[in-house]
Each structure stands twice: as structure tokens, then as C-alpha cells.
Amino acid sequence: MARNTKRDVERTRAHIELGAAKLRAGGDPQIADTLEALLQPYGYRLLVVDRAPARDGQNDMNLAISVAEPLRAAILAEADRTESNLSAVLTDGLQRALDGKWTPPPASRARRNSGIVKVNLNVPVDADTLKSLRAKLPEMTGRLGYKVTPPQIALSWLVQEFGLEEQLND
Structure with missing residues (x-):
């Protein structure tokens, strides 16, 4: 798996910010809010499904x-x-x-x-x-x-x- 450089991350963040701004201006504030939420600390967790274990894991x-x-x-x-x-x-x-x-x-x-x-x-x-x-x-x-x-x-x-x-x- 390729590693992201600081430049890659900055470019991706800028694209998400730009996309959110365009969506907000275009009348899609909910989608803009979602994109902005991804930029928050641990925002990537919005993309991961939480799974409850089928068992308690104690044993x-x-x-x-x-x-x-x-x-x-x-x-x-x-x-x-x-x-x-x-x-x-x-x-x-x-x-x-x-x-x-x-x-x-x-x-x-x-x-x-x-x-x-x-x-x-x-x-x-x-x-x-x-x-x-x-x-x-x-x-x-x-x-x-x-x-x-x-x-x-x-x-x-x-x-x-x-x-x-x-x-x-x-």
C-alpha cells in the first residue's frame, strides 16, 4: 500500500474543503457538512463501520x-x-x-x-x-x-x- 506524503494529505484536505464550499454554495449544505466532518480530528472514523463482536472476547x-x-x-x-x-x-x-x-x-x-x-x-x-x-x-x-x-x-x-x-x- 502506498504511503501518503504530507503534500498528498494537504492536497486531499484542500480538495475536500473546496468541494464542501462548492456544495454549500450550490445548495447542498448536508453534503458539505459531511465533507467538513471528515476533516475534523478522527473524521476518517465516519468511513469505518463499527462492528460489535459476536462474542464477548473474554476467552x-x-x-x-x-x-x-x-x-x-x-x-x-x-x-x-x-x-x-x-x-x-x-x-x-x-x-x-x-x-x-x-x-x-x-x-x-x-x-x-x-x-x-x-x-x-x-x-x-x-x-x-x-x-x-x-x-x-x-x-x-x-x-x-x-x-x-x-x-x-x-x-x-x-x-x-x-x-x-x-x-x-x-
């Missing part, structure tokens, strides 16, 4: 999932589009894997030196569910015939839930 533990940068962006965009709470979606998937109601596929590996940039997708999940899953990993690995880890299970679940299978191999 959550962070799960870091290493994922290709474009796939993380796609997961976040799809969660946003569907107004899904990633914590709730992921806790549900981990619980289904733990209960044997869903079987995670084997992990796909990126080729070495492929140039794929990996980043972390950090999602809080229910700590008890995650601890129980970790305790059951040796049994799951033996039964499935391939190694499973909480991040691999989590990524597989999110990709399936949001219909992003084609992006997994990009």
Missing part, C-alpha cells in the same frame, strides 16, 4: 495464520461483504474439525522461491476450542494420514466458507 486466544497476501485480502473482503465475524466463523470451523463434522484437506505448499509474499492473518478464536483442538492434533494427524495444524485447519475452513478455493493456488 479468546489469537490464532496467527500465515497466508499469501492476496488471499488474506480476499478473505477480509469476503468477510466484510458478507458482514461475517471472522472470530465466530473460525471458531465454528475449528469446532467442526474437532467434532469430526468437517475434515480439513491436506495443506497445499507454495513452491520455494516462488515470490509469494506471506503475511499473517490474526484472528481471535475461543481459547477452549483451540486448546482442545491442539490436544487432538496427534490423533487427527494419524487418522488422516497427513499433518494438520490449527493455522492450516483455519485457513482451509476460511477458504471453503468464503468460496475462495481458486485463490488458494494463485
Whole structure:
């Protein structure tokens, strides 16, 4: 993501001020007020949807999932589009894997030196569910015939839930 320079910010602020003045003069004071509100300290928050967590978060533990940068962006965009709470979606998937109601596929590996940039997708999940899953990993690995880890299970679940299978191999 490109960084804004001081000059870029000043130009954008000037454009918003000019737009607000033109709208006010043109008979659209409500739109002008909205633009001016964006210029106030923390005005950018008017552009961000407040989300109440689906859970109280008291018993959550962070799960870091290493994922290709474009796939993380796609997961976040799809969660946003569907107004899904990633914590709730992921806790549900981990619980289904733990209960044997869903079987995670084997992990796909990126080729070495492929140039794929990996980043972390950090999602809080229910700590008890995650601890129980970790305790059951040796049994799951033996039964499935391939190694499973909480991040691999989590990524597989999110990709399936949001219909992003084609992006997994990009």
C-alpha cells in the first residue's frame, strides 16, 4: 500500500474543503457538512463501520495464520461483504474439525522461491476450542494420514466458507 506524503494529505484536505464550499454554495449544505466532518480530528472514523463482536472476547486466544497476501485480502473482503465475524466463523470451523463434522484437506505448499509474499492473518478464536483442538492434533494427524495444524485447519475452513478455493493456488 502506498504511503501518503504530507503534500498528498494537504492536497486531499484542500480538495475536500473546496468541494464542501462548492456544495454549500450550490445548495447542498448536508453534503458539505459531511465533507467538513471528515476533516475534523478522527473524521476518517465516519468511513469505518463499527462492528460489535459476536462474542464477548473474554476467552479468546489469537490464532496467527500465515497466508499469501492476496488471499488474506480476499478473505477480509469476503468477510466484510458478507458482514461475517471472522472470530465466530473460525471458531465454528475449528469446532467442526474437532467434532469430526468437517475434515480439513491436506495443506497445499507454495513452491520455494516462488515470490509469494506471506503475511499473517490474526484472528481471535475461543481459547477452549483451540486448546482442545491442539490436544487432538496427534490423533487427527494419524487418522488422516497427513499433518494438520490449527493455522492450516483455519485457513482451509476460511477458504471453503468464503468460496475462495481458486485463490488458494494463485
